[in-house]
Amino acid sequence: MSEFLVIHYKPGQYSPGQPDSDSNPAFLYWALGGDQHPSITLGHSNLDELQVAARGKKVTILIDSHFTTVELVSVPSKNRSKQLLAIPYAMEDLLAEDIEDTHFALGKSASSSTKSAYKTQETEDNESTQTDTRKVETDAVENSPDDANKVPVIAIQRCLLEETLERFKQYQIYPEVVTADSVALPGDFSSWSVLLDEDSALIKTGQTQTHSCDRENLPLILQALIDQHDYKPDTIAYYYKADDEIAESLLSDIEIPFELKPYQTHALEIFIQNLKNTQALNLLQGEFTIKRESNTWLQPWKSAAIAASVWMILHLTYASIMSTQLEDKNINLTKQIEREFKRAIPDARKMVNMQKRVGRRLKELQATGQGTNATGFLDILSKVSPTLANNDKLDIKGAVFRNNYIDVDLTAKTLQDIEQVKNQLTKVSGINAILSTSVEKGKVKGRLRLEAKG
Known part of the structure; x- marks a missing residue:
């Protein structure tokens, strides 16, 4: 069974009561499970304590969306290499950092994603009325990108990604997927999502479109986004911590129907249900592509394996040399025996059964009484x-x-x-x-x- 470990990483978040410094391991929330195991274990700890749990697991790191940018970008080519050259300049106005200091990773084109989404929706509603099916189709087309060459792109400061990977590497944790936590937040053009935590909020208005804001500004930003869209969402899934007393009243002025979905401990309870989406926008591309030889739990045993191999080669070499020496000695001893046999029995012609023949000759000498x-x-x-x-x-x-x-x-x-x-x-x-x-x-x-x- 393949086991996985999902880590939510918020740069700069340290253990409670500890000073903020590089020597203090980051404080992390994580989820542990298996592909064929129904239960999921949620927990929180620092990297030092997480090192053992990560060994042998498929590791996914979800970076807080406030440190990433996810956008649908229109590019004039379907060629992947040309898209990579054009996208940094197309997103230049959307980034606070210089594009030279930013790492970009591409997902699948928006057109293929929209077709896939519509086919899934139509399959699920195959027993609904013809009118409802046409409405889903109309909404999908009108809310999908006009340009079929739009592709989802995730961007992050290059130095931040380097520091993140280096920090986890210090604890022998090698992720296979690194992406924004908003990618694992459910939501599409007809059903938006809002995720509220202690000091910030995420608003997802499509399969990739995500907006972040401070908690206090959530009502204002959400209403502005609704006003900007010609086609309003049917519902908004509202995720908040169960013990947040003012979460429900915070959006009471919004007219769109809400589906209240409180979580108990951490938003990972939501993200863990949508892990399949994280593969689509993996930051580990280009210069950060995974090097498989380093991403393995067998790495600590490499030295032992090399030493065992050297020992085995030396042992086999020694055994071969000894075998050759013994064979040479055996040949020399056989020749010496033949010489002595000829001295003892000069008239012998064949060198066979020498021991018995010598014994017979001794008995003959004794019998003849010489x-x-x-x-x-x-x-x-x-x-x-x-x-x-x-x-x-x-x-x-x-x-x-x-x-x-x-x-x-x-x-x-x-x-x-x-x-x-x-x-x-x-x-x-x-x-x-x-x-x-x-x-x-x-x-x-x-x-x-x-x-x-x-």
Whole structure:
């Protein structure tokens, strides 16, 4: 399930009782929910506390409309690139800031929006009378822009948008949508909306047309807007906080019927119901287009993933090297065994079943009874073989049997290795071990004489 987090951001609003400064995290109202989850959680906190909740969520930031400008702008072209060039100059008189210091984002053309709105209205009223349908159509045409090339545009101070994104980035919050809160306020040409809060008000007179004013001037501004329009709205949806005692009487002189819609805590209760509208006017366009590699909850794990990958590569490389070395050792050991086998059985032609063949040859020698020399050789060999075979620190170069003793020529890295073997053989019952050693080119050479006692 895809989870989302909607944040209402009013620049300059800080935690209650705290000084207004950049070191004090902004105080925010937010809503948390999921695409397939019916319940919505509303809350308020500062950015520091919101950081954990935002992880892994699709984040939408609704900026207070007093800091943005939303207008329908007529441009002489349907080409998107040409519209972007023309719109700043078309809106120049509507902005308090220089157009060079302003960021502009475009929505869909007004003509396509009007057609879509009319089709939706006609579908919903398919059981109404023909007269009512014609009236909706007439109102849509007369209140829609005359110029089919009008497009909705949202504008904001570039530095304000940069500061906003940078502030949220400090807390690892990366929004996918940033727009004005008025975009999520319901309203069209036939049903206006008024949103009243503690010190200001929003008036929405169309799908994009929004006007903001101080709370005290709301009755005057609303009446002036009604007088300016040839076609009056059928109703006005009036949103205000439930505990606002004078909200209802504030607009008592307006003759248009009102639909009273009090909210309990914050206007996010209204905005959350119209999130689909926020995609149409996303400020994250152009130079502020989302960079996906930075907008992910996996970002904190990137270093760990890189370290794990490096470790895996090193481990596989080490395993490959060790495997190659072991294979080389195995080849060398096989060759050494074949050499020793040929020395033991000179008439052998095939190097197969060498261990069994050597065993058979030893049994044959024992069975033939080739005198005391053979018997003495085999007796000594059977006693010392376990000690010599299980020592990998020695390299046996050769062995000679004569006069009832065996001279074994061997090499080792240290004298202690040879001495250790000699001491072990001395402990073997019935065996005398005599050792002579020499050092040559960093290696210790030794001759170990093994003879039977008695």
